[in-house]
Amino acid sequence: MASEYHRGDMDISEQVATFNLFNGLTKWGSLSIAALMVLLVVWFCTPAGFLAGFISAAVLTVLGVLFLREKPDAAH
Incomplete structure (x- = not known):
């Protein structure tokens, strides 16, 4: 089974979208808390x-x- 893995073949679009969403929520949430x-x-x-x-x-x-x-x- 381990030999079936090929580095770089997996689609990571969902991970990228989650990363971008987390960064955006952190950024804008921090700004709103600071303003409050x-x-x-x-x-x-x-x-x-x-x-x-x-x-x-x-x-x-x-x-x-x-x-x-x-x-x-x-x-x-």
Whole structure:
């Protein structure tokens, strides 16, 4: 049975899709948690209030989306 294995013959498209999904969920989930934490910390732990917390979280979200979005692949 072991001699029937040929390295590199298996279709790995499902593994690649799972890897990409996991990376995407990790990336966007981390950004959403960070924005929520900024909102809550500025709102409850400083005298700035809700509006400053919301603006801070919105700025973080916009910058995060700009930096974390998918870039086109470089031509090799």
